[in-house]
Amino acid sequence: MKQYQIFVTGKQGIFDPAGKTxxxxxxxxxxxxxADLKIGKFIQLSCDDSVSPEKVKEMCEKLLANPIIExxxxxxxxx
Amino acid sequence: MKQYQIFVTGKQGIFDPAGKTxxxxxxxxxxxxxADLKIGKFIQLSCDDSVSPEKVKEMCEKLLANPIIExxxxxxxxx
Numbered sequence: 001m002k003q004y005q006i007f008v009t010g011k012q013g014i015f016d017p018a019g020k021t022x023x024x025x026x027x028x029x030x031x032x033x034x035a036d037l038k039i040g041k042f043i044q045l046s047c048d049d050s051v052s053p054e055k056v057k058e059m060c061e062k063l064l065a066n067p068i069i070e071x072x073x074x075x076x077x078x079x
Numbered sequence: 080m081k082q083y084q085i086f087v088t089g090k091q092g093i094f095d096p097a098g099k100t101x102x103x104x105x106x107x108x109x110x111x112x113x114a115d116l117k118i119g120k121f122i123q124l125s126c127d128d129s130v131s132p133e134k135v136k137e138m139c140e141k142l143l144a145n146p147i148i149e150x151x152x153x154x155x156x157x158x
């Protein structure tokens with residue numbers, strides 16, 4: 001069984017409403033010093049040994065991320 | 080400026096509808112061999128040097144994660 005971790009983040013310059021809202025909320029709660037907060041996706045994938053990293057990249061491009069507004073990074077964590 | 084990465088994941092046994100939907104969609108697209116897919120949050124935090132890891136943990140407990148159904152892990156990536 002292979003394990004992959006996928007990090008999906010908004011591209012530079014794309015507005016992140018969830019992150020901005022959380023940042024404002026932290027400010028309202030009295031937490032000072034937060035300069036920037038971005039919220040992306042953290043995907044954990046378990047799959048058969050037959051699934052190659054290239055296949056996972058394809059899954060990201062087609063479904064798990066939106067390549068127009070998001071970047072993604074894939075890490076294999078277990079074989 | 081300090082940089083933190085926060086990984087928010089559903090606790091064991093908590094149903095993850097987004098993950099299940101993505102897993103089914105991959106199956107429908109013809110990607111075989113995906114045994115499990117979980118979707119969590121990947122938060123990138125930039126803050127002043129005055130913000131300690133303990134403070135970030137507190138932010139997670141109070142706002143960024145829901146400790147009832149989610150676990151979180153904090154990594155400091157830059158000083």
